[in-house]
Amino acid sequence: MKLNKQTLPQTGKQAALPAYDSAALLPGIVHLGLGAFHRAHQAVYTDTVLAQGDLRWGIVGVSLRSAETRDALAPQDHLYTLAIRGTEGEQLRVIGSLVDSLVAPESPAAVLAAMRHPHCHVVSLTVTEKGYCHDPASNTLRFDHPDIVHDLAHADAPRSAVGFIVRALDQRRDAGLPPFTVLSCDNLPSNGNTSRALVLAFAERVDADLSKWISLHGAFPNSMVDRIVPKTTEEDRVAIAARLGVDDAWPVVTEPFSQWVIEDRFAGPRPAWETAGATLVEQAEPYEHAKLRMLNGSHSSLAYLGSLAGFITVDQAIRDDDLRGFLERMMTQEIAPTLQRPGLDEYRDELVARFRNPALKHRLQQIAMDGSQKLPQRLLGTIRARLDAGLPCARLCFAVAGWMRYLRGQDEAGLAYPVSDPLAESLQAAARIADVDACVDALLAMEAVFGNDLAKRVEFVAAVKTCLRDIEEQGVLKALQEIGV
Ligand code: CS2
Numbered sequence: 001m002k003l004n005k006q007t008l009p010q011t012g013k014q015a016a017l018p019a020y021d022s023a024a025l026l027p028g029i030v031h032l033g034l035g036a037f038h039r040a041h042q043a044v045y046t047d048t049v050l051a052q053g054d055l056r057w058g059i060v061g062v063s064l065r066s067a068e069t070r071d072a073l074a075p076q077d078h079l080y081t082l083a084i085r086g087t088e089g090e091q092l093r094v095i096g097s098l099v100d101s102l103v104a105p106e107s108p109a110a111v112l113a114a115m116r117h118p119h120c121h122v123v124s125l126t127v128t129e130k131g132y133c134h135d136p137a138s139n140t141l142r143f144d145h146p147d148i149v150h151d152l153a154h155a156d157a158p159r160s161a162v163g164f165i166v167r168a169l170d171q172r173r174d175a176g177l178p179p180f181t182v183l184s185c186d187n188l189p190s191n192g193n194t195s196r197a198l199v200l201a202f203a204e205r206v207d208a209d210l211s212k213w214i215s216l217h218g219a220f221p222n223s224m225v226d227r228i229v230p231k232t233t234e235e236d237r238v239a240i241a242a243r244l245g246v247d248d249a250w251p252v253v254t255e256p257f258s259q260w261v262i263e264d265r266f267a268g269p270r271p272a273w274e275t276a277g278a279t280l281v282e283q284a285e286p287y288e289h290a291k292l293r294m295l296n297g298s299h300s301s302l303a304y305l306g307s308l309a310g311f312i313t314v315d316q317a318i319r320d321d322d323l324r325g326f327l328e329r330m331m332t333q334e335i336a337p338t339l340q341r342p343g344l345d346e347y348r349d350e351l352v353a354r355f356r357n358p359a360l361k362h363r364l365q366q367i368a369m370d371g372s373q374k375l376p377q378r379l380l381g382t383i384r385a386r387l388d389a390g391l392p393c394a395r396l397c398f399a400v401a402g403w404m405r406y407l408r409g410q411d412e413a414g415l416a417y418p419v420s421d422p423l424a425e426s427l428q429a430a431a432r433i434a435d436v437d438a439c440v441d442a443l444l445a446m447e448a449v450f451g452n453d454l455a456k457r458v459e460f461v462a463a464v465k466t467c468l469r470d471i472e473e474q475g476v477l478k479a480l481q482e483i484g485v
Helices: 036-040 042-051 068-076 108-115 146-153 161-174 191-206 208-217 234-244 285-308 314-318 321-338 344-355 364-368 371-388 394-406 424-431 436-444 458-474 476-483
Strands: 029-032 059-063 080-086 089-095 098-103 122-125 181-184 223-226 252-254 259-263 279-281
Touching (some): 036 042, 036 252, 042 089, 059 068, 080 234, 089 234, 161 191, 181 191, 191 208, 259 285, 285 344, 285 364, 285 476, 314 321, 314 344, 314 364, 321 344, 321 371, 321 476, 371 394, 371 458, 424 436
Parallel strands (some): 080 252
Antiparallel strands (some): 080 089, 223 259
């Protein structure tokens, strides 16, 4: 038996159920990027808002690439299970906030229709870093990106998030409707400001008046999102179905912790997410920078160093005392001093405790993906801040060297793994140069990642070369002991 509206009552003993009539929901939100993260984060806050009686905020989820999520969720009336796993076991909750799911390549027109619907007030995004089609080092739109080239030539059949947003805003303007708010929920620096700049750059190429209208009337609040959501496995599906009593083809697994900090500047109405635990603020950037540098910076470092050393999951890697000590010192001594936020010691301890959660089985390879798009905001910005202040950053440099070694596609035991990154081909070609100095120089010359400044910082270049040499000669775990306390 499948999870759906008819079978829902039978799951009641094990799971919390949506406390509202889903047939009465209006399509107030269109979400681009219907992945597990959205379904374990924003869709859950929205589910709580709906349960409080404001039914304007049903979510139309859009997959920009594949049909698998729609194919799994449509037969379930878009219901799915959230499995929250912590030290006290597992809690199940069925989420009902999704009212429809669309597959953009099958029907871009249907996506545009949802976005220009008068009931739609918010278009939120979790399209991952590479989904912005931008240059991660400079945060500018890549007009040579194939999807952007395509979308400028085919306005009514866009492929990219930016292409969809600009076309839908154009259609709303023509129809005399106000713009929707664009709410980026990706781990980008100043994700709202970045989205705004990319949308305006694209709109400028389409029509200068449109770009002006968006810049005057549009809203792009910055937001900080935080919840660890590993990819759901077949094992998870089987275990959740067994507890639920019905089959759920597409459940999501997550941790108890969840945080959402949103700037309160919307173009029109918005869900009262603060009543569901979100924090509405004037400025989200301090939270966002702290999260990107502390959490995501250590996550990526652990992903590269831990994978090389042969660990599979985050909790396995963090249980290694040397790796844990390294990360703690990196956070305390090198990252925290670049941030303006109180309580960073507690934040660090909380992060380490979250990483230790054994029930999540978060695979390091999942986090290691797309390093070229992640490193600039997770590690390199912090390195620049340290260098500018004349302060040491040996551990951050060690993590960058770990990424370079990771790009070779083989761990220290010789086990091969695929390197998944939009720039994989050129990165791997450079990473495989046998001479360490030449290899580091070739990688640092990639301006999309390192900008045009870092290759000129001699102390940084020398440190990365030393670290890479040490990793090669001694292996990660021995080499990081040399950095000491
Ligand atoms: C992770 C993030 O996959 C990754 O790159 O670092 O998805 C991380 O789990 C979240 O940002 C936590 O909020």
